[in-house]
Amino acid sequence: xxxxxxxxxxxxxxxxxxxxxDYVRKPLTELYGENVFNLAxxxxxxxxxxxxxxxxxxEHGERLDPAHADVIANGMKDxxxxxxxxxxxxWFQPMTGSTAEKHDAFLAYTSDGRAINEFSGKFLIQGEPDxxxxxxxxxxxxxxxxxxxxxxxxxxxxxxxxGTGRTLCIPTAFCSxxxxxxxxxxxxxxxxxxxxxxxxxxLHLLGNTTARRVTTTVGPEQxxxxxxxxxxxxxxxxxxxxxxxxxxxxxxxxxxxxxxxGSIRPRILAFMTDVEAExxxxxxxxxxxxxxxxxxxxELAPIFERGNLxxxxxxxxxxxxxxxxxxxxxxxxxxxxxxAGVNGSGKHNNWSMTDDTGNNLLDPGQTPEENAQFIVFxxxxxxxxxxxxxxLRASIASAANDHRLGANEAPPAIxxxxxxxxxxxxxxxxxxxTKGAKRDASHxxxxxxxxxxxxxxxxxxxRTSPFAFTGNKFEFRAVGASQAIARxxxxxxxxxxxxxxxxxxxxxxxxxxxxEILAAIQKVVTSTLAANxxxxxxxxxxxKEWHAEAEKRGLPNLRNTVDALExxxxxxxxxxxxxxxxxTDGEIASRRTIYLENYVKTVTIEASISSAIARTQILPAALxxxxxxxxxxxxxxxxxxxxIIAPVDEWSVKxxxxxxxxxxxxxxxxxxxxDVSAHARACRDKVLPAMDAVREAADALERIVDDELWPLxxxxxxxxxY
Ligand code: ADP
Ligand code: MG
Numbered sequence: 001x002x003x004x005x006x007x008x009x010x011x012x013x014x015x016x017x018x019x020x021x022d023y024v025r026k027p028l029t030e031l032y033g034e035n036v037f038n039l040a041x042x043x044x045x046x047x048x049x050x051x052x053x054x055x056x057x058x059e060h061g062e063r064l065d066p067a068h069a070d071v072i073a074n075g076m077k078d079x080x081x082x083x084x085x086x087x088x089x090x091w092f093q094p095m096t097g098s099t100a101e102k103h104d105a106f107l108a109y110t111s112d113g114r115a116i117n118e119f120s121g122k123f124l125i126q127g128e129p130d131x132x133x134x135x136x137x138x139x140x141x142x143x144x145x146x147x148x149x150x151x152x153x154x155x156x157x158x159x160x161x162x163g164t165g166r167t168l169c170i171p172t173a174f175c176s177x178x179x180x181x182x183x184x185x186x187x188x189x190x191x192x193x194x195x196x197x198x199x200x201x202x203l204h205l206l207g208n209t210t211a212r213r214v215t216t217t218v219g220p221e222q223x224x225x226x227x228x229x230x231x232x233x234x235x236x237x238x239x240x241x242x243x244x245x246x247x248x249x250x251x252x253x254x255x256x257x258x259x260x261x262g263s264i265r266p267r268i269l270a271f272m273t274d275v276e277a278e279x280x281x282x283x284x285x286x287x288x289x290x291x292x293x294x295x296x297x298x299e300l301a302p303i304f305e306r307g308n309l310x311x312x313x314x315x316x317x318x319x320x321x322x323x324x325x326x327x328x329x330x331x332x333x334x335x336x337x338x339x340a341g342v343n344g345s346g347k348h349n350n351w352s353m354t355d356d357t358g359n360n361l362l363d364p365g366q367t368p369e370e371n372a373q374f375i376v377f378x379x380x381x382x383x384x385x386x387x388x389x390x391x392l393r394a395s396i397a398s399a400a401n402d403h404r405l406g407a408n409e410a411p412p413a414i415x416x417x418x419x420x421x422x423x424x425x426x427x428x429x430x431x432x433x434t435k436g437a438k439r440d441a442s443h444x445x446x447x448x449x450x451x452x453x454x455x456x457x458x459x460x461x462x463r464t465s466p467f468a469f470t471g472n473k474f475e476f477r478a479v480g481a482s483q484a485i486a487r488x489x490x491x492x493x494x495x496x497x498x499x500x501x502x503x504x505x506x507x508x509x510x511x512x513x514x515x516e517i518l519a520a521i522q523k524v525v526t527s528t529l530a531a532n533x534x535x536x537x538x539x540x541x542x543x544k545e546w547h548a549e550a551e552k553r554g555l556p557n558l559r560n561t562v563d564a565l566e567x568x569x570x571x572x573x574x575x576x577x578x579x580x581x582x583x584t585d586g587e588i589a590s591r592r593t594i595y596l597e598n599y600v601k602t603v604t605i606e607a608s609i610s611s612a613i614a615r616t617q618i619l620p621a622a623l624x625x626x627x628x629x630x631x632x633x634x635x636x637x638x639x640x641x642x643x644i645i646a647p648v649d650e651w652s653v654k655x656x657x658x659x660x661x662x663x664x665x666x667x668x669x670x671x672x673x674x675d676v677s678a679h680a681r682a683c684r685d686k687v688l689p690a691m692d693a694v695r696e697a698a699d700a701l702e703r704i705v706d707d708e709l710w711p712l713x714x715x716x717x718x719x720x721x722y
Contacts, residue, residue: 007230033283069121077119137590184486191493198500211355219304223345250716337403344404345481386535388495389415395491411466418465464541655697
């Protein structure tokens with residue numbers, strides 16, 4: 001029996017892992033948030049003055065008086081220690097796409113030789129990890145390697161349990177000593193400030209005097225694959241690249257459409273239940289679970305939360321899924337395209353804005369005021385996506401996502417806005433300056449001068465749109481499954497803040513010129529819609545016609561990461577980020593470098609594994625088979641063996657030749673080292689196509705070589721045997 005067959009035999013005998021939590025003995029309501037130092041815990045454990053100050057920071061963005069820090073630190077420590085924590089860590093999100101932690105014990109010694117648990121405000125507020133081994137894109141000179149982490153009080157501290165110990169995790173931002181952001185969190189927080197500033201201006205212009213703070217709300221729907229660990233360990237490409245670099249299409253893929261929303265297999269359900277329990281304990285409101293389109297593909301969706309918290313929580317969800325999968329003998333693949341030929345995984349980023357009274361700014365609402373508000377913010381988003389479509393495209397650019405975008409399963413690289421039939425009509429009517437359809441029960445009267453009435457429910461579904469309005473929020477669908485959502489949200493917040501600023505400026509200019517406020521709003525809304533309507537598209541985004549149409553409309557179509565990241569070098573884009581105080585020119589330049597480097601590293605690693613697997617696993621298998629056929633034809637005089645040996649030899653020759661070309665492509669690419677743009681282009685134009693050729697020959701061999709000899713678990717096994 002070969003390794004694959006052993007794996008299959010072991011899997012066949014498996015039972016689902018027993019559920020860890022018994023919801024009868026410990027109900028969800030008790031489990032939920034038990035590992036979070038949340039407001040409820042703080043209310044109980046902190047003095048009222050301190051608690052109130054912290055709430056003002058969290059809810060209204062007020063600066064926290066450092067005098068409170070010692071008290072909070074102490075409360076946090078007591079809470080954590082009582083739950084078995086021995087260490088604390090500043091938990092941050094460097095530009096590696098994952099989170100980072102360096103643990104320190106609470107432990108301190110007394111002069112008489114005893115140990116005590118110690119934690120002060122100083123340690124809560126600031127940490128000093130060595131920044132030299134994190135990507136900085138050239139910002140941080142090595143002689144100034146120090147970075148510091150700063151407590152983010154808007155995201156609660158939590159306890160992380162990993163098998164043996166418990167650690168208090170304090171969400172932080174990570175900066176250089178000169179104040180440049182070295183992480184994903186800092187710019188996200190800055191972009192949220194920008195949204196707050198500009199949305200409040202618009203709200204005030206709309207006559208809202210109660211809102212004091214606006215933030216985004218985000219609900220990221222997480223898609224993922226699960227494969228059995230036994231297969232995973234036999235696939236060096238999955239281990240090192242997170243995706244299969246080889247694998248012939250299985251006889252059955254997703255064409256039967258029998259997996260989507262299908263009944264969930266017991267072993268998978270056990271995994272999901274376990275993940276959910278861990279998430280509940282961390283106060284992550286996970287809500288939905290289901291089978292996705294591809295076999296072995298699934299989805300988890302939480303209830304939306306404030307943008308900052310949702311970002312932290314999504315990092316924890318991904319981490320939790322990876323860890324829990326191991327307990328179930330599974331491996332969780334978050335890669336955007338782990339298997340060719342079936343759907344890849346995305347992360348629909350549901351996004352809206354809300355004020356501190358719970359008023360969703362993108363909710364059409366019931367009253368004329370709410371509808372005016374809705375139209376103003378909707379118009380801002382349309383303007384943002386039209387003017388900043390390329391920025392949005394750049395925000396989701398990665399080597400992995402390139403395999404998914406535009407592949408007739410995910411939105412294309414052209415960023416457009418879907419509004420649905422009713423809302424599109426409203427927009428068209430607004431532009432035309434006409435009053436909408438006649439008022440009937442299904443229409444809400446907006447009541448403001450010439451604004452038309454709005455349909456109550458405009459949430460038609462169009463799964464092909466990269467940026468769709470779905471009732472009271474937008475859904476940014478081009479985000480990749482493995483991506484931290486900080487970057488797409490930072491970029492999205494920034495372009496929306498900028499559009500809102502433009503609208504507010506224009507409205508103020510109109511009123512300064514003597515126009516009455518509603519008339520001013522009306523004028524700016526209609527002119528903005530007219531100027532930006534090219535970005536609205538309700539049709540099939542997968543169609544060829546749309547590509548042609550989009551080009552006519554002048555919408556950018558940045559087909560790959562290398563093209564998309566060029567956007568970040570555009571002076572206008574630098575101005576945008578500077579204007580909204582999200583990135584300095586240096587920071588944005590460094591990010592472009594880091595993202596390009598990441599692309600180069602990803603492709604380089606893939607090329608290297610591809611070459612290793614083909615040379616040391618696939619070719620030997622093919623040659624063994626060929627030898628077997630040769631002997632069978634000569635010794636046993638088998639006519640059949642003589643007949644089928646030719647294609648094995650042909651494809652083996654093709655594979656060997658393709659490998660030689662891959663080596664050459666890699667050498668060419670390496671020669672551009674030092675110029676990251678050129679290096680990325682070489683990876684895209686030379687290395688990736690050379691890898692494709694290697695794969696083509698290898699996959700052809702998989703179809704004809706003796707199954708006994710084939711070393712790599714096959715698609716038909718990984719996607720169906722679990
Ligand atoms: P689907 O798009 O799969 O039909 P839903 O529309 O019910 O599902 O919701 C998908 C996600 O959108 C969920 O995470 C949900 O919490 C989130 N969501 C709902 N309302 C908002 C909002 N106002 N802001 C951000 N996310 C939201
Ligand atoms: Mg959705």
